[in-house]
Amino acid sequence: MAKKHLVLVGNGMAGVRCIEEILKLGGNEEFEISIFGDEPHVNYNRIMLSAVLAGDTTVKDIELNSLEWYEENNISLYVNEKVTRVDKEKQVLYTDKGRETSYDHVILATGSNPFILPVPGADLKGVIAFRSIEDCETMIDAAKTYKKAVVIGGGLLGLEAARGLLNLGMEVDVVHLPEYLMERQLDEVASGLLRKELEQQGMNFLMSKMTTEICGTDRVEKVKFKDGTETEADLVVMAVGIKPNIAVAVESGIEVNRGIVVNDFLQTSAENIYAVGECAEHRNMVYGLVAPLWEQGKVLANHITGKHQEVGYEGSVLSTKLKVSGVNVFSAGEFLNTPESKSIRVHDEFVGVYKKVVIQDNKVIGAVLYGDTSEGTKLFNMIQSQDDISGLSSVNIIQNVGTDDAGSTTTLSDQDTVCGCNGVTKGEIVRAIKEDGLCSVNEISSCTNAGRSCGSCKPIVGEILAETIGSELASASNKETICGCTDLSHEEVVEEIRAKGLTHTREVMNVLGWKTEDGCSKCRPALNYYLGMVQPTNYQDERESRFVNERMHANIQKDGTYSVVPRMYGGVTNPADLRKIADVAEKYQVPLVKVTGGQRIDLIGVKKEDLPAVWEELGMPSGYAYGKTLRTVKTCVGESFCRFGTQDSIGLGIALEKKFERLNTPHKVKMAVSACPRNCAESGIKDVGIVGIEGAWEIHVAGNGGATLRKGDLFAKVTTTEEVIEITAAFLQYYRETARYLERTSHWVERVGLENIKEKILNDDKFRSELVERMEVTLSTLVKDPWEEIIESETLKDELFKNKRIEVLQ
Numbered sequence: 148m149a150k151k152h153l154v155l156v157g158n159g160m161a162g163v164r165c166i167e168e169i170l171k172l173g174g175n176e177e178f179e180i181s182i183f184g185d186e187p188h189v190n191y192n193r194i195m196l197s198a199v200l201a202g203d204t205t206v207k208d209i210e211l212n213s214l215e216w217y218e219e220n221n222i223s224l225y226v227n228e229k230v231t232r233v234d235k236e237k238q239v240l241y242t243d244k245g246r247e248t249s250y251d252h253v254i255l256a257t258g259s260n261p262f263i264l265p266v267p268g269a270d271l272k273g274v275i276a277f278r279s280i281e282d283c284e285t286m287i288d289a290a291k292t293y294k295k296a297v298v299i300g301g302g303l304l305g306l307e308a309a310r311g312l313l314n315l316g317m318e319v320d321v322v323h324l325p326e327y328l329m330e331r332q333l334d335e336v337a338s339g340l341l342r343k344e345l346e347q348q349g350m351n352f353l354m355s356k357m358t359t360e361i362c363g364t365d366r367v368e369k370v371k372f373k374d375g376t377e378t379e380a381d382l383v384v385m386a387v388g389i390k391p392n393i394a395v396a397v398e399s400g401i402e403v404n405r406g407i408v409v410n411d412f413l414q415t416s417a418e419n420i421y422a423v424g425e426c427a428e429h430r431n432m433v434y435g436l437v438a439p440l441w442e443q444g445k446v447l448a449n450h451i452t453g454k455h456q457e458v459g460y461e462g463s464v465l466s467t468k469l470k471v472s473g474v475n476v477f478s479a480g481e482f483l484n485t486p487e488s489k490s491i492r493v494h495d496e497f498v499g500v501y502k503k504v505v506i507q508d509n510k511v512i513g514a515v516l517y518g519d520t521s522e523g524t525k526l527f528n529m530i531q532s533q534d535d536i537s538g539l540s541s542v543n544i545i546q547n548v549g550t551d552d553a554g555s556t557t558t559l560s561d562q563d564t565v566c567g568c569n570g571v572t573k574g575e576i577v578r579a580i581k582e583d584g585l586c587s588v589n590e591i592s593s594c595t596n597a598g599r600s601c602g603s604c605k606p607i608v609g610e611i612l613a614e615t616i617g618s619e620l621a622s623a624s625n626k627e628t629i630c631g632c633t634d635l636s637h638e639e640v641v642e643e644i645r646a647k648g649l650t651h652t653r654e655v656m657n658v659l660g661w662k663t664e665d666g667c668s669k670c671r672p673a674l675n676y677y678l679g680m681v682q683p684t685n686y687q688d689e690r691e692s693r694f695v696n697e698r699m700h701a702n703i704q705k706d707g708t709y710s711v712v713p714r715m716y717g718g719v720t721n722p723a724d725l726r727k728i729a730d731v732a733e734k735y736q737v738p739l740v741k742v743t744g745g746q747r748i749d750l751i752g753v754k755k756e757d758l759p760a761v762w763e764e765l766g767m768p769s770g771y772a773y774g775k776t777l778r779t780v781k782t783c784v785g786e787s788f789c790r791f792g793t794q795d796s797i798g799l800g801i802a803l804e805k806k807f808e809r810l811n812t813p814h815k816v817k818m819a820v821s822a823c824p825r826n827c828a829e830s831g832i833k834d835v836g837i838v839g840i841e842g843a844w845e846i847h848v849a850g851n852g853g854a855t856l857r858k859g860d861l862f863a864k865v866t867t868t869e870e871v872i873e874i875t876a877a878f879l880q881y882y883r884e885t886a887r888y889l890e891r892t893s894h895w896v897e898r899v900g901l902e903n904i905k906e907k908i909l910n911d912d913k914f915r916s917e918l919v920e921r922m923e924v925t926l927s928t929l930v931k932d933p934w935e936e937i938i939e940s941e942t943l944k945d946e947l948f949k950n951k952r953i954e955v956l957q
């Protein structure tokens with residue numbers, strides 16, 4: 148049966164999570180999925196922009212779904228492309244790049260737009276909102292040149308922005324319209340405590356101020372208020388709320404109110420068109436936090452894949468936490484008193500703790516906590532469950548009684564929500580730990596989504612982990628299993644492959660009792676490597692188990708194009724090769740031609756469909772710049788031209804590169820040969836670095852010039868180039884056989900011990916010659932260049948390059 152075309156409009160948090168849920172339900176069998184996003188990025192964790200601004204994390208680390216994820220799930224991604232309209236009758240969707248796409252189902256997940264105050268000067272340079280990576284980068288850049296920031300809006304976003312700007316060294320005024328901060332989440336007492344703390348942190352508050360004008364000639368210079376006062380500003384950040392982005396729905400004649408109107412199954416007024424996330428309006432509510440979006444995504448995924456649901460989405464109770472370090476604030480439900488409600492309050496002015504629980508008809512309906520938010524999870528669960536609390540004393544409600552020894556998580560029931568952002572209960576976490584054998588918070592996060600958004604629940608998740616696996620925790624977490632799909636360590640898996648003669652990844656998974664049917668993106672490449680290493684002559688490499696770069700034989704770039712690095716043995720080239728590179732770069736309009744640190748030339752920005760032609764016209768071997776294999780052998784000029792060089796570094800470098808090219812290794816391997824201790828080829832920071840000395844060669848190993856700089860260790864001193872090659876072969880083979888997949892030589896040597904490796908390779912001649920023998924067998928199987936192989940195979944070309952999965956239009 149032909150697959151139906153499902154199009155997601157909006158590559159953001161709500162939409163992509165809904166697609167993840169659809170995939171979990173086997174949606175890939177039923178749907179051809181396309182995603183359009185008008186931001187130039189893959190899906191990222193918008194919540195964590197506050198942490199990026201505060202300098203606690205980086206943009207790279209907040210990526211939620213990598214380009215590889217889209218590829219692996221056969222999703223066509225169109226970034227930087229805005230959907231403008233949907234024709235409901237023709238079932239066609241139009242974009243601002245002139246594309247027309249027919250669809251069977253559409254999910255609108257277009258999020259919100261920041262509200263910009265309609266005051267004169269709001270369009271001046273230096274006036275921005277805080278919603279995207281670009282806004283975050285603008286603030287970081289501005290802080291390098293300018294001094295004074297004004298944040299308009301003392302809500303969650305404004306305060307998190309202000310904290311970030313302070314961290315960046317700016318002076319910050321926060322302008323707030325009401326009399327007290329975060330009035331949508333806090334009562335006056337909690338707000339007062341918060342203000343005091345933030346003032347101590349360096350924020351200056353301008354309260355009860357109505358902005359009337361932003362002034363400046365070219366760039367913002369000051370902000371004026373209704374009461375006649377003003378304040379200087381080099382940067383203005385508007386954080387005065389958001390409004391649902393309903394443009395596509397309006398253009399398409401779909402019913403809207405404040406947001407896109409949906410029913411309990413997230414259906415809009417148009418057939419087969421749904422809406423989730425901040426753009427959707429459900430029972431007159433639009434939401435601005437992530438928790439409701441996950442609930443909506445789950446319901447829609449079930450609906451769209453035809454799973455029976457008694458009830459749909461019924462609305463969400465909200466809870467919030469301010470993500471500012473040094474401040475603990477929690478708010479949930481109806482936190483202000485009404486004539487019908489009463490509250491229990493505790494205010495310890497000595498330690499700065501304030502707690503208020505609002506009760507109506509014997510049920511907890513809201514809470515505000517300041518200073519100590521440890522009861523937040525419990526109170527939130529009481530609000531959600533609406534259980535009768537008449538049997539509980541006030542003390543029992545407002546604080547955890549009897550948990551001093553046991554830890555706070557023991558009082559949670561299985562139904563209690565632990566991760567408010569992702570709606571994950573304690574029961575789900577415990578089940579995942581037990582059934583999937585999880586032994587770290589990160590594994591729990593990947594498996595259940597708990598902790599994957601704001602991260603504030605991670606300590607509780609950690610407590611549940613400890614409570615569930617108890618004393619086994621230490622030993623379990625010390626054992627480095629390949630991934631959550633198995634309880635076996637890397638070493639145990641390799642041992643089993645050898646002992647049982649396993650020859651295929653599926654066989655390994657079946658025989659060794661994998662917990663998942665198909666493994667995951669961690670274990671599949673590892674098994675593929677181990678099988679190839681143990682059985683070099685029998686094993687057929689599994690292309691589909693490789694990382695996307697290795698599958699494509701090119702490195703995917705952030706804009707979806709690829710880079711091409713042809714091999715230049717020893718960093719040596721010639722006019723003919725340079726001419727070919729220039730011709731190809733010109734013909735295929737390669738945007739960037741760059742010399743790499745490994746002494747070769749990188750053609751960056753090649754379109755996926757041009758890759759085979761580019762390789763063919765270059766007529767040079769692959770440089771494997773994408774692989775877990777030998778990358779480069781960097782050389783100095785040595786005896787050929789240098790007045791200090793007495794040895795042939797280029798000759799040895801080329802010999803090493805020709806010998807070990809294409810060899811699969813646990814991680815990338817870099818080498819260098821310098822003809823004297825001046826070390827012009829930087830041999831001291833390579834996995835294998837050779838240095839010429841008077842009448843001999845020194846072999847240094849396990850150097851690393853990456854994020855954690857490590858100077859190589861002197862491994863051996865030999866007199867001939869043949870000996871260099873023999874010891875290098877033995878060292879690499881021992882590394883291949885005993886390192887864990889994705890372990891660089893630097894980590895491996897530190898784990899296994901340099902002396903142990905020396906003992907084996909240098910002092911045991913028999914062992915060394917066996918290693919070299921096994922290396923020779925492996926090398927004898929690596930005869931074909933991968934680029935050539937693809938050029939010669941129409942099937943491979945079709946399979947890999949005709950299918951334009953990821954499209955990026957600038």
Ligand SMILES: Cc1cc2nc3c(=O)[nH]c(=O)nc-3n(C[C@H](O)[C@H](O)[C@H](O)COP(=O)(O)OP(=O)(O)OC[C@H]3O[C@@H](n4cnc5c(N)ncnc54)[C@H](O)[C@@H]3O)c2cc1C
Binds near residue numbers: 395425
């Ligand atoms: C700095 C910051 C901190 C936050 N912190 C928290 C927090 O701690 N807790 C919390 O719960 N929430 C927080 N939020 C709110 C949370 O990020 C949002 O609720 C969530 O991102 C909404 O998800 P969404 O998918 O509905 O919208 P978005 O994430 O905005 O995604 C919508 C996407 O659709 C794209 N789009 C729009 N129109 C089109 C179109 N026509 N064609 C193609 N693409 C389109 C947009 O560019 C965007 O990428 C925070 C927000 C910000 C900005």
Ligand SMILES: NC(=O)c1ccc[n+]([C@@H]2O[C@H](COP(=O)([O-])OP(=O)(O)OC[C@H]3O[C@@H](n4cnc5c(N)ncnc54)[C@H](O)[C@@H]3O)[C@@H](O)[C@H]2O)c1
Binds near residue numbers: 325330386389
């Ligand atoms: N930690 C979190 O959960 C978190 C963090 C950041 C953002 N967010 C979400 O992102 C969205 C945007 O956040 P937000 O803080 O902009 O929205 P918001 O609506 O929560 O707060 C806006 C604040 O601006 C104030 N304001 C309105 N007009 C003003 C004016 N003219 N001058 C000064 N102040 C004015 C309001 O009184 C209000 O307190 C919200 O949905 C929020 O929930 C959540």
Ligand code: SF4
Binds near residue numbers: 789821827
């Ligand atoms: S390492 Fe020594 S021999 Fe090689 S180029 Fe530098 S100075 Fe010359």
Ligand code: FES
Binds near residue numbers: 565
């Ligand atoms: S509570 Fe935010 S990620 Fe769990």
